[in-house]
Amino acid sequence: MSITLQEVMQARSRISSYIRHTPLEYTKTLSQLYNADIYLKLENLQVTGSFKPRGSLNKLLTLDQTQQTRGVIAPSAGNHGIGLAYASSKLGIPAYVYLPEDTDRGKIKTLNQYGVSIKFFDSIESARQAAIKDAEEEGYIFLSAYNDRSVIAANGTIALEILEDLSDVDTVIVCVGGGGLASGIGTVLKAVNPSIEVWGVQTANSPTLAVWFKQRKVTPVDLKPSIAEGLSGPIDPDTMTFPIIQKCVDRILTVTDAEIIDAMKAMINEHRYIVEPSGAAGIAALQRYSDELRDRKIVITVTGRNISWNRLQNLLSNPSIEHRYGQR
CATH class of the missing domain: 3.40.50.1100 (Rossmann fold)
Structure with a gap:
């Protein structure tokens, strides 16, 4: 462990x-x-x-080619998603970030600059559950911010x-x-x-x-x-x-x-x-x-x-x- x-x-x-x-x-x-x-x-x-980019980069760089092609998904209210967006843009890997609707507007603007796919949900917990579900159904790699x-x-x-x-x-x-x-x-x-x-x-x-x-x-x-x-x-x-x-x-x-x-x-x-x-x-x-x-x-x-x-x-x-x- x-x-x-x-x-x-x-x-x-x-x-x-x-x-x-x-x-x-x-x-x-x-x-x-x-x-x-x-x-x-x-x-x-x-x-x-x-x-946050440290963790996202290390994770993406350890994925095999099939996993990279499928893409990575993460729920976030900000920096975790931005770190993933930066890493995915550098490595050419699809990324999906699920956000609560009340996410800081400045963080949303930054995410949009990296061109990741974004979806909004009524709460961070709803975003997390949706990300887990879509990872299972679509084959995305789920990226926890800490676990x-x-x-x-x-x-x-x-x-x-x-x-x-x-x-x-x-x-x-x-x-x-x-x-x-x-x-x-x-x-x-x-x-x-x-x-x-x-x-x-x-x-x-x-x-x-x-x-x-x-x-x-x-x-x-x-x-x-x-x-x-x-x-x-x-x-x-x-x-x-x-x-x-x-x-x-x-x-x-x-x-x-x-x-x-x-x-x-x-x-x-x-x-x-x-x-x-x-x-x-x-x-x-x-x-x-x-x-x-x-x-x-x-x-x-x-x-x-x-x-x-x-x-x-x-x-x-x-x-x-x-x-x-x-x-x-």
């Missing part, structure tokens, strides 16, 4: 010509504010504006880059939705240096893996809407990410929507980066858990920037107006 370091190295070899080695930027402002050495892993500067070995291994390439740029890091903070990113990054860090701590961050409104991690078992979780759609919504109880996270993640924290919005504002005001809600969760964790992070050398994953201008303005001016579930 576990992902190996060799799988991550192989993923890097496959995808390196299609993606960027994103910057690891030291932030003097946050370091002074929280009495730690803090670096930002800027996956918001990755192609398509998030880390897939190829995706997790590709996400681990982010950790390889972190270690190359900051070999003495002692804490890495990772946004957590379905756990694919934390599983990949944690696998690499613990294999190379088990003393590096990996902290996951979920939304307080959708804390599935935080609850499972604390209880050490899959258990029902009360989910509420969150502005961070990429970190929200139900998770497959059989996901392979949970046992991996139990082995390679030290803590899973939660942050509120209000804290996420404060983090988005800080990224604009202090660093001039637009970051979507899901991408700002790691920054949001700094304030709540600052006492425990003092004197550490920290890397925070900033996972995405894909948010429309209208939605950004609405959230920053009135954060209570929008809440919805999403898909990683």
